[in-house]
Amino acid sequence: MKNNKKLIGTRINAALADRKVSQKELADYLKVKPNVISYFCSGERTPNTEQIIMISEFLDVPTDFLLGRTKSYNKDEKFRVAVDVTGLSDEAVKTIARLKEENKATWTEDLLNSILINDNFIMILYYLNELSTKVDLNNQNKEPPYYVTTKEIIETALNKYFVKLVDSIIEEYKGCEERDFRIAYELALSLYRKGKLTDEQYQQVLSEYDKGNFEFVPDDFNLHGGADNG
Numbered sequence: 001m002k003n004n005k006k007l008i009g010t011r012i013n014a015a016l017a018d019r020k021v022s023q024k025e026l027a028d029y030l031k032v033k034p035n036v037i038s039y040f041c042s043g044e045r046t047p048n049t050e051q052i053i054m055i056s057e058f059l060d061v062p063t064d065f066l067l068g069r070t071k072s073y074n075k076d077e078k079f080r081v082a083v084d085v086t087g088l089s090d091e092a093v094k095t096i097a098r099l100k101e102e103n104k105a106t107w108t109e110d111l112l113n114s115i116l117i118n119d120n121f122i123m124i125l126y127y128l129n130e131l132s133t134k135v136d137l138n139n140q141n142k143e144p145p146y147y148v149t150t151k152e153i154i155e156t157a158l159n160k161y162f163v164k165l166v167d168s169i170i171e172e173y174k175g176c177e178e179r180d181f182r183i184a185y186e187l188a189l190s191l192y193r194k195g196k197l198t199d200e201q202y203q204q205v206l207s208e209y210d211k212g213n214f215e216f217v218p219d220d221f222n223l224h225g226g227a228d229n230g
Helices: 002-019 023-030 034-042 049-059 077-086 090-102 108-116 119-132 150-174 179-193 199-210
Strands: none
Touching: 002 023, 002 034, 002 049, 023 034, 023 049, 077 090, 179 199
């Protein structure tokens, strides 16, 4: 119970800082003395259920965040799942979501899904995890690969991998204004990977897709059952 109090206190502190709200402002909203909020934040006392709900409403954060069940401040469940599953921050997920408007990509969820299920993205996370076990910022005399600077991590992971990944995904969505085009493209890609399309046919698919004018449909292109494996 003691650890739970501390966790809730830490989360209240974090939410206050993120929302730029003072302990006194929260105390006034809850109609309690300022020292009560101080006790909450230090983990000496725990807010009751009604107070948790009120704090959630006032600071515009999910109750699950205050209770330590999610790392996201966002009340949208899909958004919280994206944060918790990937380990990305709220800000990182928001940046990905903004790509919809800034790059005229269709369907924010599709764009996010494309990034998260992309093998390159998984590789980035693995790469960072591997480097994190080798980084020693207090000892710069270690021999590579056991010493890697923070700058090198950022440049390698973001510039070499993530930027290219996002660019490729944006390019994929540029010419597509309707969901049907994307579905057709994904089905064609599946067929190509199974050897059902030749390189020439697949290039034709890409060409039509980029123009947003998907007309090429191979004979074994089954919209309901996928490729004909017979």
